[in-house]
Amino acid sequence: MGRSPCCEKAHTNKGAWTKEEDDRLIAYIRAHGEGCWRSLPKAAGLLRCGKSCRLRWINYLRPDLKRGNFTEEEDELIIKLHSLLGNKWSLIAGRLPGRTDNEIKNYWNTHIRRKLLSRGIDPSTHRPINEPAQEVTTISFSSAAVKVEEKITSGFVIKEEKSPVRERCPDLNLDLRISPPYHHQSEPLKTGGRTSSICFACSLGIQNSKDCNCSNGTSSSGTGYDFLGLKNGVLDYRSLEMK
DNA sequence: AACCCCGCCAACCGCTATCAC
């Protein structure tokens, strides 16, 4: 059984948006705010499907969009996040202010995939291309969780709470938590005779990030990591902020 | 100048998740 169409296709425009349509959409949202996309086109005097309006606003017209080239810092962060989250573009976009899921998805497919391939890394598994195939762990959700297993992937410790029933299907009934990179307690970093620790942001190579809270960084939010929302050093995947 | 190829990216499509009744 298919879904009913979100709008009457016979009476809607498709394809590229005109300046006038953009202006109408911006003016309407400025006056009335976002929400109720289905009724928005009619109210705004647009011959567009609500879905199309939403996409246009979110991906192109929103005033907080950054636009422009991605920085090297953003590149690396996207790679790291993708290695953890896979193609969860909206989650990845949620950690890159001013970037949209569509933009990141396009950028991944056009630039980063090639970049990783040129480094000899498989963009989907984040493993060396010539490395023999290994079991791939996918992050997914579940409330039924019993056993906990830790894995170290790309510098992150991932705690898997495994269901005893579905263990052979890693995509099912997993409840994951992502913690900061594993550091041996016996190997503290020493700087100029002083012992210091490196924060998670620095471990990703973004020392000047607002998420940096190690002793080398500028922020000082006390002990424990808070990168990517990792309160108390552990990220509950379900708490990742959605757009 | 004309044609072709290819990369980029905005937009669409189909699906799932969520909510209201």
Add this chain to the structure above:
DNA sequence: AGTGATAGCGGTTGGCGGGGT
């Protein structure tokens, strides 16, 4: 609990522009 409506997500498509021949 079941159903329909709506929002949101991710994969895919297609138009456009730039570079090469």
